[in-house]
Amino acid sequence: MSYTAEDERLINAAYEKMLKSCERVCKNEESWNYIKRAFFLAKEAHSGVRRRSGEPYLLHPIAVAQIVLDEIGLGVKSVVAALLHDVVEDTDYTVEDIEHIFGAKVASMVDGLTKMSGVFNADTSEQAEYFRKVLLTLSDDVRVILIKIADRLHNMRTLQYMPLNKQIKITGETIYLFAPLAYRLGLYPIKSELEDLCMKYRFPEEYARISALLEETADKRQEYIDRFCKPIIETLDKNNIKYDISGRVKSVYSVWTKMQRKQIPFEEIYDIFAIRIVFDALPFPSEKTQCWQIYSSITDLYAPKQDRLRDWISMPKANGYEALHSTVMGPDGQWVEVQIRTRRMEEIAERGFAAHWKYKKATLSQNDDAFDTWLKKVRDALNSPTESAVEFLDNFKLSLYTSEITVFTPKGEQRQLPNGATALDFAYDIHTKVGDHAIGAKINHKIEPITKPLKWGDQIEIITADNAKPKAEWLDIVTTTKAKQKITAYLKREQQNNVENGIALFESRLAEYNVAMSGRVLRKAMQAYGCSNKDEFYSHIGAGIISLDNLEKVLKTSSTSKLLKFWKLFRDSDNEEGDGLAKSETTENFVIAPCCSPLPGDKVVGFRDPVSGKIVVHKATCDELNRLASQYGKHILKDDIKWSQHKAMSYLSTIEIRGIDRMGMLSDITHIVSDDFSINMREINLRSHDGIFEGQVSLYVQDADSLNALMDKFRQMKGLESVKRIDNPVVE
Ligand code: MN
Numbered sequence: 001m002s003y004t005a006e007d008e009r010l011i012n013a014a015y016e017k018m019l020k021s022c023e024r025v026c027k028n029e030e031s032w033n034y035i036k037r038a039f040f041l042a043k044e045a046h047s048g049v050r051r052r053s054g055e056p057y058l059l060h061p062i063a064v065a066q067i068v069l070d071e072i073g074l075g076v077k078s079v080v081a082a083l084l085h086d087v088v089e090d091t092d093y094t095v096e097d098i099e100h101i102f103g104a105k106v107a108s109m110v111d112g113l114t115k116m117s118g119v120f121n122a123d124t125s126e127q128a129e130y131f132r133k134v135l136l137t138l139s140d141d142v143r144v145i146l147i148k149i150a151d152r153l154h155n156m157r158t159l160q161y162m163p164l165n166k167q168i169k170i171t172g173e174t175i176y177l178f179a180p181l182a183y184r185l186g187l188y189p190i191k192s193e194l195e196d197l198c199m200k201y202r203f204p205e206e207y208a209r210i211s212a213l214l215e216e217t218a219d220k221r222q223e224y225i226d227r228f229c230k231p232i233i234e235t236l237d238k239n240n241i242k243y244d245i246s247g248r249v250k251s252v253y254s255v256w257t258k259m260q261r262k263q264i265p266f267e268e269i270y271d272i273f274a275i276r277i278v279f280d281a282l283p284f285p286s287e288k289t290q291c292w293q294i295y296s297s298i299t300d301l302y303a304p305k306q307d308r309l310r311d312w313i314s315m316p317k318a319n320g321y322e323a324l325h326s327t328v329m330g331p332d333g334q335w336v337e338v339q340i341r342t343r344r345m346e347e348i349a350e351r352g353f354a355a356h357w358k359y360k361k362a363t364l365s366q367n368d369d370a371f372d373t374w375l376k377k378v379r380d381a382l383n384s385p386t387e388s389a390v391e392f393l394d395n396f397k398l399s400l401y402t403s404e405i406t407v408f409t410p411k412g413e414q415r416q417l418p419n420g421a422t423a424l425d426f427a428y429d430i431h432t433k434v435g436d437h438a439i440g441a442k443i444n445h446k447i448e449p450i451t452k453p454l455k456w457g458d459q460i461e462i463i464t465a466d467n468a469k470p471k472a473e474w475l476d477i478v479t480t481t482k483a484k485q486k487i488t489a490y491l492k493r494e495q496q497n498n499v500e501n502g503i504a505l506f507e508s509r510l511a512e513y514n515v516a517m518s519g520r521v522l523r524k525a526m527q528a529y530g531c532s533n534k535d536e537f538y539s540h541i542g543a544g545i546i547s548l549d550n551l552e553k554v555l556k557t558s559s560t561s562k563l564l565k566f567w568k569l570f571r572d573s574d575n576e577e578g579d580g581l582a583k584s585e586t587t588e589n590f591v592i593a594p595c596c597s598p599l600p601g602d603k604v605v606g607f608r609d610p611v612s613g614k615i616v617v618h619k620a621t622c623d624e625l626n627r628l629a630s631q632y633g634k635h636i637l638k639d640d641i642k643w644s645q646h647k648a649m650s651y652l653s654t655i656e657i658r659g660i661d662r663m664g665m666l667s668d669i670t671h672i673v674s675d676d677f678s679i680n681m682r683e684i685n686l687r688s689h690d691g692i693f694e695g696q697v698s699l700y701v702q703d704a705d706s707l708n709a710l711m712d713k714f715r716q717m718k719g720l721e722s723v724k725r726i727d728n729p730v731v732e
Pocket of ligand 1: 060086
């Protein structure tokens with residue numbers, strides 16, 4: 001009674017179409033009955049309800065089931081869950097009812113889908129919390145997320161019926177999360193369609209413009225593609241290969257983002273299409289060999305671009321993608337990308353996860369592949385208690401889109417890391433302990449800092465030291481979720497310990513001086529040591545950054561700033577130039593000589609550059625200065641130059657060290673620099689040969705005194721023979 005005759009007609013048409021697609025998955029009578037029962041339950045439950053478009057609500061779950069079947073390639077249980085996905089949410093049926101009729105598996109899938117529907121209605125943190133819960137379903141059943149993506153795809157396809165504010169909200173969620181998720185699960189066509197739909201609703205003019213441009217240029221492009229493919233087709237035919245060859249045009253969205261990213265007009269996008277060859281692999285030789293054979297015959301025709309060869313067969317992408325990509329020089333001097341893959345690879349590329357598992361089951365493979373590894377990482381991240389839900393969501397999101405590189409351990413084991421990952425990310429990928437104690441890396445047998453970004457194929461050995469530990473700056477160095485989590489966890493623990501130790505130390509010291517703890521005392525001490533809040537103050541004491549040796553004096557003095565060492569100030573050096581160097585009374589421009597990098601406290605001489613008119617400040621001992629003085633003597637400034645010094649300013653300085661190599665030398669050096677002196681090291685570069693090591697350490701120091709103190713400390717180190725500050729560091 002609540003469905004009109006027209007409704008019935010629409011529903012039946014959709015239902016028949018869906019049943020047709022079910023033929024692929026329904027192997028027996030039982031399966032058919034299962035699906036039919038789900039359909040009738042959904043029909044009953046949603047009766048009388050309409051979508052905004054005016055059509056019966058039931059058409060929505062049928063459409064979602066259709067996507068689940070045709071575009072994702074899932075099976076009977078998923079079709080049932082798709083048909084029922086809004087039943088518990090929107091009607092009086094409960095999960096228990098579903099379980100009673102369809103069993104526990106379907107019920108838990110519907111439950112997962114139901115929990116998800118509230119996800120994006122709440123404010124950010126709640127939204128993030130929900131999402132975290134939802135992703136937990138990913139760890140026990142990926143199909144739930146896949147059905148949710150199908151649901152989202154259908155809602156996006158029918159978005160025109162939504163009011164503008166809802167459109168903005170829904171497209172926002174889609175571009176932020178669902179499209180990346182679809183990509184990560186290997187659903188390329190769905191990912192592209194979601195992106196295009198988002199653009200169409202949010203940037204309708206740009207969308208229309210680029211669509212039109214693609215349309216206008218279509219004929220010319222096809223002509224070129226035909227010309228390009230002709231000799232390839234002849235070769236493939238001659239070799240009796242069964243294949244499809246086609247030109248694949250970039251999506252509107254990816255053309256648009258590329259135009260924006262590269263700041264170029266439409267006409268300058270040279271890779272607007274790629275050629276795809278999908279072939280039926282023979283049982284022998286291996287699929288990989290057959291792909292390379294085709295590659296070989298194509299590169300007989302067109303010269304390949306060496307650095308654009310991508311072998312995703314030997315090392316598939318983390319989302320399961322396999323293919324051989326090559327860029328070759330086509331007619332008219334145009335680079336053309338060619339993608340070569342088998343039918344199986346094609347199905348995985350189009351249908352992602354579902355196809356992946358189908359083939360994996362078929363080959364009875366027990367080995368974890370890239371996809372399993374990713375799922376495992378997601379699970380680990382979900383189980384990590386250290387992050388707030390918001391942090392988790394941000395980090396998880398980061399892990400979705402980044403392309404990956406493959407690197408190797410010293411033993412040749414492969415590791416997948418996101419593009420842009422550093423040696424430190426690798427260290428944490430190996431083990432938390434390795435990360436926590438990392439001090440450097442040997443990348444392809446060469447010593448590099450842990451900040452070094454990794455490249456495809458790098459082989460990395462991490463150098464650790466027992467006394468090394470994570471620092472706050474490390475958070476800027478790492479890109480992986482795991483490393484971020486572990487460092488944050490360590491710092492939080494350390495901070496907590498430091499605060500506790502700091503309180504104890506401060507109180508015991510006060511007791512020694514018979515001073516009662518009070519707000520006044522605390523404020524005075526905090527101010528004297530340059531701390532703005534209690535946590536900072538106590539944690540600095542706990543970490544040993546503040547020593548309380550002169551506390552008694554501090555508490556007695558009335559003026560507070562005496563502890564801070566300032567160089568004679570001409571004027572506040574918080575200037576835009578930012579070089580921290582003296583501004584003279586006449587506010588002339590001073591620059592630090594790059595040849596000798598003088599530090600505050602060094603004896604310096606000014607030299608007026610005849611070209612720029614600026615005053616270049618050299619160390620009094622600088623060779624370059626001597627050379628200049630001999631030629632342009634009258635440009636040397638007669639007046640003394642004095643330093644102004646801002647306490648936060650640091651200068652780059654390089655020292656050279658040489659000594660007898662021994663175990664732990666590098667770690668001792670880094671330990672002294674980072675822990676004893678809290679100086680930031682920019683680079684450390686040591687070479688060792690025949691038991692001797694030598695190298696350079698570049699540091700950011702505040703003045704000559706602290707550099708001298710550090711060098712004295714170095715000189716006391718066992719095995720270090722010579723330590724000298726160098727004026728002209730070799731920049732490598
Ligand atoms: Mn729905």
